[in-house]
Amino acid sequence: MSRFGKLEFGGDFEEQSAQPAVAKDEKFYLSQARGAFEGADFEQALRAYSKVLEHNPHNTGAWTGQVRALIELEEFHEAKLWADKALERFPNDPELLAAKAVALGRCGDLDGAIAFSDASIEERGDTPYVWLARGDVLLARGEKRADYCFDKALVLAAADWFVAWLAARIRVFYRQFTLALKLAQQALELNPDHAVLWLCAGGCQKELGLIGPARRSFQQALELQPHSHETQAALAALSETSVGERLGGWWKRRFGS
Helix, strand or coil, X not given: CCHHHHHHXXXXXXXXXXXXXXXXXXXHHXXXXXXXXXXXXXXXXHHHHXXXXXHCCXXXXXXXXXXXXXXXXCCHHHHHXXXXXXXXXXXXXXHHHXXXXXXXXXXXXXXXXXXXXXXXXXXXXXXXXXXXXXXXXHHHCCCCCHHHHHHHHXXXXXXXXXXXXXXXXXXXHCCCHHHHHHHHHHHHHHCCCCHHHHHHHHHHHHHXXXXXXXXXXXXXXXXXXXXXXXXXXXXXXXXXXXXXXXXXXXXXXXXXX
């Protein structure tokens, strides 16, 4: 079955559980999707959002969530196609327009990306995600105005660690590790008990040649989430970091973003 088939029908999501039965309705799967997204389990988030749409195909947040999860998985072409499918139903939804803008920008269609980003704002899209998406598009276009967009998103989010983390992930994608680390640290100030934030910070520190701090960040992530294969792999890779890579990290800190 294709990626779209799995999104359309939900795939194999249900699992056997000894826990007491709970009402698995639209609200339940929205909570599951949000939790998976916040934990950087984007495949699980995709499946949960598809279950939301089985209960309510008019939930624009679930359509947008699927597009955003595909972008996080770096499946940009699929994200664009799924955004098109959603926009056939909801052509004026600002966050869907914003998500398509990001997909286009990361596919290299910079003119299309800015056009859809403009449209998302014209539809009174004054949400943190619309501005994060705007910043993403402007980074793809190499424009310094992106900084304003991230600041605007963070102001609108009112001390939300999730938005700071998403902004950090965007900066990481464009290899702006110094700025990404600052955002990850901002997220950690708001939610120091979330393993993925330490993992994000550690990844930035490693890229910047800050091996000791990166190790401490990864160890903290592993303490919070002991069975994380990703964190275990990150720690193992850290021990193999070469002198050349450390010098490269110094260069990024000195001359990079």
